[in-house]
Amino acid sequence: MLKIYNSFTKQKEVFRPIVEGxxxxxxxxxxxYGPPHLGHARTYTNFDVIYRYLMYKGYKVKYVQxxxxxxxLVGDGDDGEDKIQKQAKKEDIDPYEIAYKYETLYFxxxxxxxxxxxxxxxxxxxxxxxxxxxxxxxxxxGYGYVTKAGNVYFSVRKFKNYGQLSRRTLDxxxxxxxxxxxxxxxxxxxxxxxxxxxxxxxxxxxxxxxEGYPGWHIECSTLTKKFLGKTFDIHGGGIDNIFPHHECxxxxxxxxxxxxxxxxxxxxxxxxxxxxxxxxxxxxFITCEELFNEFDPMGVRYFILQFSYRSPMDFTKKAIAxxxxxxxxxxxxxKKLENMTHGASDKPTGEAxxxxxxxxxxxxxxxxxxxxxxxxxxxxxxxGSLGEGEVxxxxxxxxxxxxxxxILGLKFEGEEKRSSGENEExxxxxxxxxxxxxxxxxxxALSDFIRDKLQESGITVKDKKV
Amino acid sequence: MLKIYNSFTKQKEVFRPIVEGxxxxxxxxxxxYGPPHLGHARTYTNFDVIYRYLMYKGYKVKYVQxxxxxxxLVGDGDDGEDKIQKQAKKEDIDPYEIAYKYETLYFxxxxxxxxxxxxxxxxxxxxxxxxxxxxxxxxxxGYGYVTKAGNVYFSVRKFKNYGQLSRRTLDxxxxxxxxxxxxxxxxxxxxxxxxxxxxxxxxxxxxxxxEGYPGWHIECSTLTKKFLGKTFDIHGGGIDNIFPHHECxxxxxxxxxxxxxxxxxxxxxxxxxxxxxxxxxxxxFITCEELFNEFDPMGVRYFILQFSYRSPMDFTKKAIAxxxxxxxxxxxxxKKLENMTHGASDKPTGEAxxxxxxxxxxxxxxxxxxxxxxxxxxxxxxxGSLGEGEVxxxxxxxxxxxxxxxILGLKFEGEEKRSSGENEExxxxxxxxxxxxxxxxxxxALSDFIRDKLQESGITVKDKKV
Numbered sequence: 001m002l003k004i005y006n007s008f009t010k011q012k013e014v015f016r017p018i019v020e021g022x023x024x025x026x027x028x029x030x031x032x033y034g035p036p037h038l039g040h041a042r043t044y045t046n047f048d049v050i051y052r053y054l055m056y057k058g059y060k061v062k063y064v065q066x067x068x069x070x071x072x073l074v075g076d077g078d079d080g081e082d083k084i085q086k087q088a089k090k091e092d093i094d095p096y097e098i099a100y101k102y103e104t105l106y107f108x109x110x111x112x113x114x115x116x117x118x119x120x121x122x123x124x125x126x127x128x129x130x131x132x133x134x135x136x137x138x139x140x141x142g143y144g145y146v147t148k149a150g151n152v153y154f155s156v157r158k159f160k161n162y163g164q165l166s167r168r169t170l171d172x173x174x175x176x177x178x179x180x181x182x183x184x185x186x187x188x189x190x191x192x193x194x195x196x197x198x199x200x201x202x203x204x205x206x207x208x209x210x211e212g213y214p215g216w217h218i219e220c221s222t223l224t225k226k227f228l229g230k231t232f233d234i235h236g237g238g239i240d241n242i243f244p245h246h247e248c249x250x251x252x253x254x255x256x257x258x259x260x261x262x263x264x265x266x267x268x269x270x271x272x273x274x275x276x277x278x279x280x281x282x283x284x285f286i287t288c289e290e291l292f293n294e295f296d297p298m299g300v301r302y303f304i305l306q307f308s309y310r311s312p313m314d315f316t317k318k319a320i321a322x323x324x325x326x327x328x329x330x331x332x333x334x335k336k337l338e339n340m341t342h343g344a345s346d347k348p349t350g351e352a353x354x355x356x357x358x359x360x361x362x363x364x365x366x367x368x369x370x371x372x373x374x375x376x377x378x379x380x381x382x383x384g385s386l387g388e389g390e391v392x393x394x395x396x397x398x399x400x401x402x403x404x405x406x407i408l409g410l411k412f413e414g415e416e417k418r419s420s421g422e423n424e425e426x427x428x429x430x431x432x433x434x435x436x437x438x439x440x441x442x443x444x445a446l447s448d449f450i451r452d453k454l455q456e457s458g459i460t461v462k463d464k465k466v
Numbered sequence: 467m468l469k470i471y472n473s474f475t476k477q478k479e480v481f482r483p484i485v486e487g488x489x490x491x492x493x494x495x496x497x498x499y500g501p502p503h504l505g506h507a508r509t510y511t512n513f514d515v516i517y518r519y520l521m522y523k524g525y526k527v528k529y530v531q532x533x534x535x536x537x538x539l540v541g542d543g544d545d546g547e548d549k550i551q552k553q554a555k556k557e558d559i560d561p562y563e564i565a566y567k568y569e570t571l572y573f574x575x576x577x578x579x580x581x582x583x584x585x586x587x588x589x590x591x592x593x594x595x596x597x598x599x600x601x602x603x604x605x606x607x608g609y610g611y612v613t614k615a616g617n618v619y620f621s622v623r624k625f626k627n628y629g630q631l632s633r634r635t636l637d638x639x640x641x642x643x644x645x646x647x648x649x650x651x652x653x654x655x656x657x658x659x660x661x662x663x664x665x666x667x668x669x670x671x672x673x674x675x676x677e678g679y680p681g682w683h684i685e686c687s688t689l690t691k692k693f694l695g696k697t698f699d700i701h702g703g704g705i706d707n708i709f710p711h712h713e714c715x716x717x718x719x720x721x722x723x724x725x726x727x728x729x730x731x732x733x734x735x736x737x738x739x740x741x742x743x744x745x746x747x748x749x750x751f752i753t754c755e756e757l758f759n760e761f762d763p764m765g766v767r768y769f770i771l772q773f774s775y776r777s778p779m780d781f782t783k784k785a786i787a788x789x790x791x792x793x794x795x796x797x798x799x800x801k802k803l804e805n806m807t808h809g810a811s812d813k814p815t816g817e818a819x820x821x822x823x824x825x826x827x828x829x830x831x832x833x834x835x836x837x838x839x840x841x842x843x844x845x846x847x848x849x850g851s852l853g854e855g856e857v858x859x860x861x862x863x864x865x866x867x868x869x870x871x872x873i874l875g876l877k878f879e880g881e882e883k884r885s886s887g888e889n890e891e892x893x894x895x896x897x898x899x900x901x902x903x904x905x906x907x908x909x910x911a912l913s914d915f916i917r918d919k920l921q922e923s924g925i926t927v928k929d930k931k932v
Contacts, residue, residue: 062560094528096693097585104583117570119563126592129671205595227562426923427893430916434900437912446903450896457892 002057004234005310005366007242007265008165012366015264017233023054023061024232026224026262028241029121031068032102033083036109038286038315039238039271039278045301046268046309047236048115048409053363056407064227065118067106069099069125070203071195071214077244078185078192078215085202095202099123109288112297114409120227124219128205131214131222134256135193135207143255147184150196150210156189159251165265166243191248193218217248221256224249230257239267268309274316286315298411299324305369305408327410330376333383334412337398340386345402346395355379356400363407376404468523470700471776471832473708473731474631478832481730483699489525490698491517492690492728494707495587497534498568499549502575504752504781505704505737505744511767512734512775513702514581514875519829522873530693531584533572535565535591536669537661537680543710544651544658544681551668561668565589575754578763580875586693590685594671597680597688600722601659601673609721613650616662616676622655625717631731632709657714659684683714687722690715696723705733734775740782752781764877765790771835771874793876796842799849800878803864806852811868812861821845822866829873842870894925 002015017023027047030040054061074080088095107117124131135152138144143159146152156162156170163169170189192215197204204211224232230253237246246265253261270277273284291300294317303323307313337345348356355375362371379397386394405412431450438447468481483489493513496506520527540546553568554561573583590597601618604610609625612618622628622636629635636655658681663670670677690698696719703712712731719727736743739750757766760783769789773779814822821841828837845863852860871878897916904913 062563094586094693096588097528100583100586117566120560120566122562123589123592126589128595133672206599227560423923423925424890424893426925427890427897430919430923431893431897431900433919434897434912434916437915441909441912443907443909446900446907449903450900453896453899457889457896459889459892 002053002364003366004264004266006263007267013264017059018231018263021058021060023059023234024064024228025051025054025061025234025236026064026066026220026228026232027118027235028220028237028245029065029067030102030106031072031083032099032106033072033087034102035287035289036102036106037278037288038273038291040106040109041113041288041291041300042271042304042313043238043268044110044115045113045304045409047266048110048113049305049309049369049407050234050236050266050367051116051118052409053367053407056363056403061119062228063118064120064122064223066219066223067099067103067121067123068216068219069096069103069123071124071219072216076216078195082201082203082213088202096125099125109292112288112292113301114298114411116409122223122227124214124223125203127219127222127226128214130226131218132194132205132207134222134225134252135214135218137256138193138252141255143251144193145186146209149184150212151184151192152194152209152215153185153190154193154248154251154255155186156191156251157187159255161254162247162251164247165250166247168243168247191215191217191244193252217245218252220245220249221252221261224262225253225257231260232262234264234266235262236266236268239269242267269307269312271313271315273314275314278315291320295320295324296327299327301408302327302330302373302410305410306373308366308368308370310366326377330380330410331412331414333380334398334401335414336383336386337394337401338413340388340391340394341398343398344395345398346392348396348399350393350396351382352379352393352396352400356403359400359404359407369408372404372408376401468519468830469832470730470732472729473733479730483525484697484729487524487526489520489527489700490530490694491520491527491700491702492530492532492686492694492698493584493701494686494703494711495531495533496568496572497538497549498565498572499538499553500568501753501755502568502572503744503754504739504757506572506575507579507754507757507766508737508770508779509704509734510576510581511579511770511875513732514579515771515775515835515873516700516702516732516833517582517584518875519833519873522829522869527585528694529584530586530588530689532685532689533565533569533587533589534682534685535562535569535589537590537685538682542682544661548667548669548679554668562591565591575758578754578758579767580764580877582875588689588693590680590689591669593685593688593692594680596692597684598660598671598673600688600691600718601680601684603722604659604718607721609717610659611652612675615650616678617650617658618660618675618681619651619656620659620714620717620721621652622657622717623653625721627720628713628717630713631716632713634709634713657681657683657710659718683711684718686711686715687718687727690728691719691723697726698728700730700732701728702732702734705735708733735773735778737779737781739780741780744781761786761790762793765793767874768793768796768839768876771876772839774832774834774836776832792843796846796876797878799846800864800867802849802852803860803867804879806854806857806860807864809864810861811864812858814862814865816859816862817848818845818859818862818866822869825866825870825873835874838870838874842867 003012004015006013051061051063069084070082072083074083074086084095084098088098091098135144138154144152144154194207194209194212194214196210196212204213250261273286276282278284300320303320306323355378359372359375362368362375379400383397401412435447435450469478470481472479517527517529535550536548538549540549540552550561550564554564557564601610604620610618610620660673660675660678660680662676662678670679716727739752742748742750744750766786769786772789821844825838825841828834828841845866849863867878901913901916
């Protein structure tokens with residue numbers, strides 16, 4: 001029985017999907033104005049494991065992720081330049097080229113981490129008509145207002161459930177958080193649904209309120225409604241998105257749809273670098289490219305999964321190096337099992353079955369990957385002490401490892417196997433030895449037979465040796 | 467001086483971009499309802515080389531490609547089901563999941579062929595407001611009409627330039643081509659700008675003409691305008707797109723924009739498989755996945771470039787195998803140069819400079835890749851006869867090869883091991899035959915020696931056969 005920690009109730013709850021056997025899941029994707037970094041690596045690995053485990057449990061999962069390619073302002077609220085347009089100026093290309101460039105880099109990096117593509121990756125700019133319709137609905141219902149300047153805001157005070165997710169009341173909003181006080185807002189806590197485009201703004205669309213572009217929060221409310229319906233199962237994101245982003249999503253969607261937005265809100269924790277927050281201005285910003293230049297992406301993934309998605313994670317080079325070294329040992333165990341069984345895994349029984357059971361129990365308990373990994377390491381220890389004759393046992397253990405490969409998205413098989421070059425070399429060595437022995441035995445007929453066959457096949461590698 | 471064959475004028479013309487140093491290029495992308503196939507491999511390799519060569523010439527190229535994720539009907543005209551929605555029913559998932567799945571497979575396959583991503587990959591569903599605006603403009607100018615059924619058509623007879631690209635007059639349209647006669651069309655040659663959605667249609671948007679979706683042609687007119695402006699430099703696609711697709715694009719854009727649509731229309735030729743047209747119904751449909759299971763993608767790319775983009779290309783397995791074998795020799799030459807120079811290339815002089823000159827002359831002549839390859843093979847021959855001491859010469863030749871790598875998008879640096887699966891199988895066959903012969907000769911010692919050696923190496927393939 002799968003339990004998920006729900007940010008709404010701040011406790012673990014039994015997971016019950018709306019439609020039996022199916023799950024609708026939405027995770028806030030990247031704003032595509034810069035290279036993917038360690039924060040992306042963590043967040044999307046965390047949700048990839050959730051996606052994988054739901055599939056492992058037999059659910060048909062529709063996993064939607066957005067690409068924010070417009071409307072996310074530098075201030076992270078309602079002020080500043082559009083992040084994508086700002087980067088476009090810097091690189092002297094079209095903002096759409098910026099968005100596509102960094103969307104591509106994002107998916108490339110995630111692919112290296114063995115993160116599965118979502119079922120649908122949807123761009124904010126792909127749902128402008130639906131955004132405009134939802135904003136209009138919010139206005140019609142009396143929760144949105146249009147200003148003289150042509151902006152549309154959500155009137156927070158009118159929505160009684162505001163704070164349901166973040167537990168922030170309007171009062172502590174105002175004291176605790178820097179809130180933009182745009183000139184034309186009725187109240188400082190109101191947030192933009194639609195922004196009037198300045199003259200030089202490049203990404204803009206016609207709307208009932210003049211040429212403009214969507215506020216940052218509205219795209220997620222629109223995309224979830226379009227692809228997952230008015231109420232859906234799981235909404236994910238980083239805890240830094242709880243307020244204001246997800247709080248605003250809830251408000252918009254509940255007003256527009258007149259029903260509950262989402263059943264389970266799942267948030268992964270932040271990361272620090274050598275104990276401090278990661279940030280461009282802090283000089284400790286680590287891109288995936290830098291990371292992968294130094295470490296095997298599978299080692300990075302293994303490192304990430306050593307932490308519960310709900311724990312803070314501190315990144316240090318030493319910690320990743322240690323994790324990578326440990327991961328190599330797991331791969332060695334896998335190789336041993338493969339060699340012993342000639343790759344033939346079997347249904348786990350006995351000890352192997354117990355371990356698999358404990359791994360799924362760990363995962364059922366709010367996706368407890370560190371505990372699952374502890375069990376995996378216990379398995380590795382057993383593999384280490386396996387004697388040559390224990391092939392049947394090895395087959396069951398291999399079966400467990402293959403399931404873990406899927407669930408955690410780790411690749412135990414080294415890259416070297418996939419390129420069969422190694423086998424080819426071994427085979428050539430064997431053939432060379434056999435020919436040499438045949439010649440010693442003066443069996444020239446068979447020795448020449450081999451030579452002719454090789455020539456026939458156009459195999460010239462290491463001819464001299466043969 | 468670069469010359470490009472322009473389908474408008476049916477002759478090679480000196481290429482002169484609208485803005486000096488910059489090129490705007492648009493190529494019709496895939497309709498994402500099925501796996502990428504040999505046809506995609508050819509078309510997007512052809513245009514990738516054009517993109518690369520323009521960059522090599524120093525142009526800043528904005529290369530836009532579309533993803534048709536809505537509105538391409540099974541009839542390829544104005545009738546039949548939406549191709550994506552049809553596939554969605556078949557796979558029992560959301561049409562947006564179909565579109566994203568096959569978009570992903572498309573780019574994966576193109577990536578294996580070393581095809582660069584375009585500057586912008588834009589989805590038809592991403593420009594619905596802009597499509598609606600353009601359709602409205604066409605109606606306003608008197609070239610489009612709305613029917614009682616809620617469809618919007620382009621009135622072909624009103625547009626005097628119709629046929630400017632395909633040279634088809636209305637009369638031979640009617641005789642030569644199957645044209646849908648939808649009930650509500652004023653004339654059979656008219657084509658849909660906007661289709662009213664049937665009740666069960668899933669991908670639809672509100673419009674001034676009711677809920678519906680765009681006709682197939684209008685997305686390209688909209689995307690080019692949005693990303694490249696009213697008039698741009700190069701529009702590409704397969705020759706099968708000349709009529710009706712590109713002819714209709716020209717009509718729509720010229721009416722809506724009141725100016726010339728595009729300066730150079732570039733079309734690549736079709737391919738045949740063993741002499742006949744490739745088609746799913748014909749049973750000779752080859753997906754990229756099938757292709758790459760058997761052949762190294764770089765061998766496939768080399769094969770494609772042996773043909774001018776304007777020539778028909780006949781695919782046979784033997785021809786790709788031959789091309790792949792020849793390509794291996796080119797890689798060997800590269801390896802020899804790398805070994806001789808320790809990877810230090812130099813500015814080409816003398817013979818190397820001459821070859822580079824002839825290669826760029828070939829490319830300047832309407833991207834004549836077969837001629838460029840002939841020069842490359844001449845270079846390979848020179849490399850073959852290089853003596854050990856000729857390091858300086860080797861550096862220049864390596865410099866040429868590196869430039870060719872960029873221009874043609876070929877990777878000379880070997881991953882030759884990757885494709886060694888084939889040899890492995892051949893070697894296993896030889897070993898199996900040898901063991902069988904040894905057993906016939908009652909040479910069990912050597913037969914068992916082979917078996918043990920195989921086990922030792924962890925090679926399990928075809929165990930039984932051995």
